[in-house]
Amino acid sequence: MLTLPPFIFGPGASEIFSISQIAIIIISLVLLVLSITAYQNTNLRKVLLAAVIFALFAIQHIINFLDAVVTDIMPDDARFALFSSITLAILVLFFFAIVKK
């Protein structure tokens, strides 16, 4: 069931938010597919990590966009917790990719 978005955007901010979120989602999905292609070509685990990172990034922003603009899919506190957890996971994966031989 559709409900009102939780935020009240100022003039013009809603459009900027929507356009930038959609651009982020599209670019991260393109990077996800590119990294999957790269993994298929190289079979390197580190490239698979890149695919996971881009997938998490895309999921994070899809949830953010849907929740803010389309429908309130989860309470704000849960969304904030999920958002920061995914950001942490992305950073940990990046760190892991750098330090792991």
Add this chain to the structure above:
Amino acid sequence: MKLQGNTDRILEYIVSNPGCHLRQLKKDLGLSMGTVQYHLNHLEKAGKIISDKFNLHRCYYVSGLFKENERCILRILNQQTARQLLMFIVERKSPTQTDIVNHLGITAASVNWHVKRLVELGIISESREGKYRRYQLVVEPRHIIVILKNYRTNLWNTWSDRLAEMFLSLSRPET
């Protein structure tokens, strides 16, 4: 186990990029020159790949897949200027040397050097028309297009390779 992995990676790369050379393998796979040489020797001795020398480079192919003239075309398609020149001849059918110079934006001497190699390899022929020299394909254009389509990497694969290289460069390359 790791050695086997590198052998497989090199073999897979040669399957996807027939006519590739040592430095290209080293750069694209992020391996040391010695490692690549070791695995190439191993693969060649095992009869899985063959090689031939072309100008300064030794080019590698999977055994039994390509005829001599196809190997010549692949070697050309692996070099940017020579590839552009060949594709221009495919497109224009019978261009003059001046047309090629104008199109590629390189000197007449360079064009001369490239066309001489293509003529020697039997891929194109030269004819004189007054004071102009014209160049035509000896092989079927369709044949070149098929090889180009099947064995040259497309833009998407080039991008995915760059992404892999960028990600791998975050940490020390495995040797």
